Amino acid sequence: MKPKAAFYWCASCGGCEEAVLDLAEGVLDVVAAVDIVFWPVALDFKAKDVEGMEDGAIDISFVNGAVRTGHQLEMARLLRRKSRLVVAFGACAQLGGIPGLANLTTAREILCEVYGEDGPRREFRENGHTLTLPELFDSVYPLNRAIPVDYFVPGCPPSPKIVADALQTLLSGVLPEPGTVLAPDRAMCDECPRRDSHPDELQFDCFHRVQERVLDTGACILAQGVPCLGPATRAGCGARCISGNMPCTGCFGPTSHVRDYGAKALCSIASVIGASDADEIDRMFENIVDPVGTFYRYSLPSSFLERKRLE
Amino acid sequence: MPEEFEPKIVAFFCNWCTYLAADLAGTSRIKYAPNAEVVRVMCSGRVDVQFVLKAFAKGADGVLIGGCHPGDCHYQEGNYKALRRYRLLQRLLRQMGIEEERLRLEWISAAEGDRVRVVIDEMVETLRRLGPLHKSEALMEVA
Amino acid sequence: MSGAYGYFPGCSLKGAGVAYEESLLALFRLLGLPLAELEDWNCCGATSYMSIDERSAILLSSRNLLLAHKAGYRDVVAPCSACYLVLRKAQDYMERYPRIGKEVHAALGDGDLKVLNAIRVRHPLEVLYTDVGPGRIRQSLVRQWHGGRVACYYGCQMVRPYAEADRAHDPMRMDELLRAAGVPTVDYSLKTKCCGGSLTGTTHEVGVRLNYALLREAARKGADAIATVCPLCQYNLDAYQREIRRASHEPFDMPILYFSQILGWALGADTGALGLRRAISGRKTVQQWFSERRVEKEAYA
């Protein structure tokens, strides 16, 4: 009998769902290999179908997206209860992802921005029924801050190869250690097509924003003065951005020896600039206009500080 | 009347200058506020930005990094690395709503025992003014 | 921001020391340095006040600093050494003792300490030395000195404790400026000793004895006159000479001049505008020395 699988999305863009389909014909093998019992995006299931199941009835749930509403939290907890394994699928579920940058503001600020001072109505009645908007939390959380997570599949979105490998590993029966990130434990440079152009003595006199210059397609992007986070980021993506002549922005998150991705990346980049006097240094950093967005683009909620300080 | 807020400072002192200065303050019996607790590293260049943020996240109200004066680093230029990281980190902390006074980088040579007192007392004073650094409360307990 | 120097005369320059003000204004006018008197200035809080109630003294001076700031002056020129000292001291104390800073702030209801301390309190001697300099003095000479030798007497308050107007123990700037004007000066070991200050008014004989020492040593070093930078020094040395003459049976009749009178004359100021006729001692000498005599230009070109 085939293992039962569930797919669910929380705060995400849908890209992770696409990522599954990106397996192209490979998706058929998945369908063949597992018995999909829940996949709101693709198939017509309802939450109550899941509620109806016995605890642990689902062999493996793939949850993508971060957690930032009461409803997402509820679903996460439900799936946790019903599943033997829960996999955080994609950057948002693993690290908080792009939505995680909302942690620079608060729910109230966002609602005011969109709905004006008094915000949206939480409740309203429609022929006898009362509809209630789920609570919007102040902060975005990675999945493992909501529920215990067994495995992580990194990436925004996870590359087909990563997904395929992950599925294979998980279905193979021989499971890796709980908490494992299902991608190589090396930095991205390792698979970068331009790694040979990486200079011995890295040093910068100024940083450029990627839109400011035409990047040499043959040379290490970091060496061209554009913050490329390849050295800090876990491999497994196949250096897709680099192939597109764009710097790595870190969607695969840190390697296993780094606790706070952005802090480490910042620490590393700052170390290799040429200046030694404070003003000169500040001048060099002027072009890093948005440090949080630069170093924590996908990982703010899973960083030590997690969010902007709440007054 | 509520008792005065006692800020907590984690201090990363380099082994050759600032840590020795702190020892000198001791042998000179200079008195200063007990709010700073020292983590000894060989060089201010060893101070990983992760350490600083970890300290803030774990409840430090302030973080102090102490190294040798520019040009005097026991390892030639580790203190410059510290300075660069510090400047960029300050920009990030600003975005995260953390006042720059909460993170201080000071050059204190092995001879400047009294400087340790001045810096720590000043910092405690400032942090009392700023009040505690509250990290956002965990929303939910992870089962 | 006006380019002028804020000018704080203080009480002396409007009273006993008016000759100082007259000559100073004339001299600065000649050199094209505008001195603009502060509106509504008040007592600097010096001497007696300072020693009785330091706090009020500093408050008084701070107000003057605030006036200067509001009027947009970066520099305040205080010719009286006592004023100069108290103004400077006020800044120093505000800087050093936050408590005083707070009190000043409260009392003035204004006066951000930073701006008060940003104002440069300066003594005219130092202004002449740094902003004009002996070189320019030498070039702008109009009259050739034919008077006698001068002992430069700096007194205590201009150089101590703030050795900013000149060196604390062996000031030389007045000497250098006068020499630049062709005036021979003598090596005067008592140049920073006490003139008795207000002792001449309180413990009279002590004050007078100090002045006697100053005169006697100047004479011994071959000086025919003493040049001063402070109205109190000038007054003590000038006004009590007759008494000292009687007591010591030594024939002192020595002009006690302001450096600004000598320089003003040398640079061609109208002799009548230098307050010279206000001299008490050595009147004849003053008349001889300050009579008309032009510089042969080429000699100084």
Next chain:
Amino acid sequence: MPERIVRIGVYTCHCGSNIAATVDVKAVAEFAATLPNVVLSRDYKYMCSDPGQDLIRQDIRSHALNRIVVASCSPHLHEHTFRTALKVGGLNPFYFHMVNIREQASWVHENRVQATRKAKDLVRAAVRRVAFHEPLKRGRVAIHPDVLVLGGGIAGIHAALTLANAGKHVYLVEKEPTIGGHMAKFDKTFPTLDCAACILTPKMSAVRSHPNITLWTYSEVVKVDGYVGNYKVKVLRHPRYIDEDLCAGCLDCLEACVYKQAKVPDAFNLGLSKRRPIYIPFPQAVPQVPVIDPETCIQFKSGKCKTTCVDACGERHAINLHAEPQAHEIEVGTVILATGFQTFDAARVPYYGYGRYGNVYTALEVERLVNASGPTAGQVVMRDGRTPQTVGIVHCVGSRDENTHRWCSRVCCMYSLKLAHLIKEHTGAEVFDFYIDIRTPGKGFEEFYQKLLNERVHFVRGRVAEVTDWVLDPSEEGRLVIRVEDTLAGFVRRIPVDMVVLATGLEPRADAPEIRRLFNISCAGEGFFLERHPKLAPVNTFTDGVFLAGCCQSPKDIPDTVAQAGAAAAEALALIDAGYIETEPNTAHVEESLCCGCKTCMSMCPYHAVSFLPEIYKSRVNEVLCKGCGTCVAACPSGAMRQNLFEDDEIFAEIEGILTNA
């Protein structure tokens, strides 16, 4: 591999009352006992004592401890002691962490409650940290047997001879054209009044002739690389324009100089005499080789000199007017710094009239005046040619003074007494000593003071206010007046004298900061070189293999200087004869599985300890070159670079420990 089950023993030290007075040691120990993995927690009066260390050694066995935490003083003081105790106890010495609750807690805080809280926090941090410790091995570095001694004063001379006599090869480098330093300027030495030359010059020539000593005068160290045991030092030898090997020291060239009269102020005599452009600092100079001073030599200035000196040298051809500076690269294992001091510049205290009144002298000038081989052949005559009838000696000029130097220069009292005696002896003058306190703590010092009292030297207690020519009484005419408050008589006195001697203090040399940077050592607040420990390591510095001797460390007299020079030599010998030194294992290393070859680490390392292996595309650390700063570890973006004793895990644990109940 670290032991599986962590069993920690915590030891909290009272240090007599040093810690116990401010920190509740019992409470700390009880608290420690409650911490995870702690199987044993004790407090003891003196942990560093033998019984204290025994406790650790026994407990390791009887309680199967595999991690030790000691909360006592600074690791700079006793980390080594306790690590050794672990080793003896059969445990890897690096399963140890030390908590500094003395220098950084009990001695700097007053509130017992807070000091105790802090001590607990620090102990908690250590307990968490030490759980992550791993067994480490010390590396060994071979010690190159050659020694560099910098400075050719009595300190450098004595150190060099001691080492050379022990069969070690010494490079003695001196800035001046001769060795001898300040001592060579002295006439007699206190308190025995034996002649300086008689005891110094034999040592000087011994240096010259010693087969194990390479003497480089007129030379400077310009670059220092390497580390203990293996220093590479670049020495620049300035041209003296006379070849040391060819010159026979006949000094004919001096006589032959076209300058018949000497015209240049003679630095060795502090300008009290003149010399020619070609000169020898003093008759007993070592080496006995003249120097040409290009600043004043006509040939160098105009090229139009008859160069009679060259003719005078004749066949020997020792004079080479085209000589160039020479750079030498030497390798040494250890270094002794004996760079000495400079005397306080009396012009900085104008109220004492130095430079203004001709008859005001510094003590060092008077040393030359009373010196038989000095500019006046021992006659004490003043600049105005007179012999003084009364002399005033002013103590503590530039010492014990808020405005100049706060410290006591230690030698001034004694040399002032000596000069008082010599001046009396040479002139029969009446001598006044103006002192704040007379300090004579030394063998035979107090006795010497008594002797001076009996010689009727007048001692006036009080800091001199000024030296002036201001005359109040005809008797003062043409003399210098010393104004002073006689604090014993209780009134202000004016004492007229003919000659004033300023007992100027000792201060760090102007070039001390450069030397300090070259050799990577620290200075104390006042600028003298900082010793590793004021009592237990007085000649060591914080840089292994660099030792201190003489006044570069602090003012001291000749006996102390010589003793310290001997001690420094002994420390160097100890290293050399051991043959190697064990290094801290706190080096960095690469976890290759994580390294992606981004080379960030390479640009971090000033010692080029990190190299890149293209074949496996990884960085690798050369642990001999690595000095263990950890900068590359912080900079490594993928966490592949790690540092022994300062692992991320260990530091994070420490941070969490400190903050656990924050």
